Amino acid sequence: MNTRMKEIIATVAIVAFFLICKYVLPKPLEFSPLVSNLIIGAMAVVFIIILIRTLQGKYIERRIVFLLVGIALLLPFFMQFDLPLQVSPEVKATYDALESLPPGSKVLASFDYDPPSAPELQPMADAFMQYAFENDLKVIIMGLWPQGPQQANQSIEAAFVANPALREKVEYGVDYVNLGFQAGNEFVIVGMGKGFRSMFPTDMNGTPYDSIPLVKNITNFGNIDFSLNFSAGKPGTVEWVQVGVDRYKLRMAAGNTAVQAPAVYPYLNAGQIVGLMGGMSGAAEFEKITGKTGKATTYLLSQSSAHLVVIGLIIIGNVAFFREKKGGK
């Protein structure tokens, strides 16, 4: 059988797999503890086989690596394990800062990310939004990324779904407002330091700034009690620290993608931000400390199992590396 034919068969098999998933398998799918343990055992056996083959000089193809990581990410969705989770000091500091705010405090939430980064940042934003509404914090939403304010709207909806009473309790324009996106990166923050009004003449729906009860008396950062920035890159937390914090003395915490978190830690250590939630683990910890279990907690199990697979592959990769080195000598 030639490669072309194999590829056609594989494509048909993949389509069949998804159709079976869609129309045959039970929904939702949940593995019993026995099945879960059997799967874990099978994965371990696969790794031992790969290790033995590596020692024999038969290396696996890169596509097998992709497949193993994919399986490790997917299967925990259907398993029922509780993962022990310790809340890190920087996430606790974020929560403590929010806790110290009296009801009625004005919190500026900048949503500086887009849908690709949502798996990490959306759970933090969802938990924050629900926490803010339940604790009567007034949330002023904006975005330095065009899709940010839409992500914020999703968080608001998620908060309403998680706690339906909030839908009646909170009022747009009084308890929260979405000022929308403004182009200009850090220049927007500089402009807001002079006056919010000039940067956001209207909110996302076109309502004039001065007609919105929540913000009409807000001139600049001096009227903001706290700020939380959800950031996936530039412009994001770094720019907020450089302009908002260092120039306008904004008190701020940040939720970052894991990629960005290491670059933001120096600002945390220097006290420029009060707290930091980094990546999926930061999101899960924030969910835990606020008591609002969401997707991050679910995702964390998948992520942890994928990390185990990656560690296993790193070990196997090193075995192959040293084997070749020895052979070379």
Place this chain on the structure above:
Amino acid sequence: MDWQIFGVWLAAFMTLGIISFLYKDNVFYKAAEAIFIGISAGYWFIVFFWDSMVGKFYVQAIESPEPEHHVWVGLILGILMLARLSNKVGWIARWPLAFVVGATAGLYMMMFFVSNAMVQVQSTIMPLWETGDGWFTVFNNIVIIIGVTCGLVYFFFSKKHEGAFGVAAKIGIWFLMVTFGASFGYTVMSRMSLMLGRLDFLFGTWLEMIP
């Protein structure tokens, strides 16, 4: 036809098309790639049109009861950019470019000098040990001081890396590599999250299998 369901199926097809690149370049990937690029280019055009041309210029300079006249300067600079389309007057396009580069450099100079240099130096000045400090704290402080100093030595370009200076630079690059390792770990975590988002969509939103 329920457009929402159609949207979900289309998104699932696109996701699988992009993921298929892991096997090799193929027609599904090419189709998804072309659609993605086309749509995103169009999306950004619309975003910039409404936010910059309408939101920043039309609303502030024309529609507003108190027009902001300085916005016209931005429009003129923007039009000058289009001079590039002509071979004869293309050089004029360098003016707005110079404005963008100059203004940004001015802003960044203060931002980085204060936030990334002065504040960081101040926060790195710390006692190696203080009464009551545990060994771990003392160790941490020493690591931070050596790491920062040797890291700066590595990025010192006016002297050859030899002798004691070379040793310090070597320690600096070791610190950098350890930092990169930690950063790599964080990023692996982030990449897994991206994939998780897609799997959640495929097996949750589309196939409805996730509890």
Place this chain on the structure above:
Amino acid sequence: MTKQAILAGVILVVLLSAGAFGQDRPEAVVDSSNLTGAILPAPVTNIEAKNHKYDDGERIDLFWEKSVDDPDNIFGYKVYRIDKDGASELVRELLPGTTEYFDEEVENDVPYQYIVAVVGEAGEAPSEMTPEVMAAWEFFNFSKLNILILGFIVCGSVLFFISSAKSGKKLFIRKIGGLEALEEAVGRATEMGRPILFIPGILDLDDVQTLAAITILGKVSRVIADYDSKILMPVSRSLVMTSARETIKESYMSAGRPDGYNDNMVQYITDEQFGYVAAVNGIMVREKPATCLYLGAFFAESLILAETGNSIGAIQIAGTARPGQLPFFVAACDYTLIGEELFAASAYLSGDPKQLGSLKGQDIGKIVAMSAIILGTLAMTFASAWELGFMQSLLDILNSIFVTN
């Protein structure tokens, strides 16, 4: 003792009453009516209004000591501003626990007075009215003098070295690993008859890394023009496209081969990050470049690009100052310019006095930073361990140099 206490009490009451009658009480401006029969909360004390120093005359700072009934028996505070005609205006309602307010809606050189009222169940308890205060404009912000001096030292060094370089003085820059590999990599692509892929990051021309990438592009494209190789440069910013085209065109002209250049060498793809990555990946697997150069500002795409480049067996040279992306380039590329090495490479290759001078000037900045860190750490350690006075003085001096508030 008791008699003295009583006498002191009487004197205090008389003095306080005199003080109260001597001031304009703010009954006219705040609502202090007791509607419910409840007791009014205690007013704030020691209220003080000051011109905010070193600004453009648009801010008055207000400070007070909070009411003794704060936080249990009050709803919050109200700040009233009284202008020179005696008209009062409620400028802000504040939460319990607040002890300051910065009024930024004042006019320059106009006298104002302020009252802070404590709001309780029974109504509002006003404070004394502050003396008149004006927001004054200051030309120079002395609180940032240290930043100016440090800025002068670093920028002065840069200017000094630029002028040295311009006057023909040879400025030493240490060898940067990876630079020699650039020409070798271009040569390899030529031998193999395959193109060179140049990715200048995904940020715009306002990012200094992109500018460094364009400078290096000038050198690389000159070698490409000399060797008659092929360059592919997909970009994600229109401004970068125009400037890259200009740079490559110049290189071909200076190589005496203007006919070898065409605009299609640089193509705009899209601003969307992952759309751009998808396209570059596609170009990589289809065109199979022998050499991939990733120089500039990169984000999540770094590993995706470097991994694809690796899979097609290309020689890869990367350089970025984004700390988060360096690990992937270090792991997946043959050579990596780490952080400032990117700018150093740009200066080294171009030999441009401005870039060389900037690099040398920044080295002076690093000496200042290193000295401050080492001296400060020693001073702080000795000052805290042995309470040495002169060490504390040294520490205070360093703190005053680096303070940014």
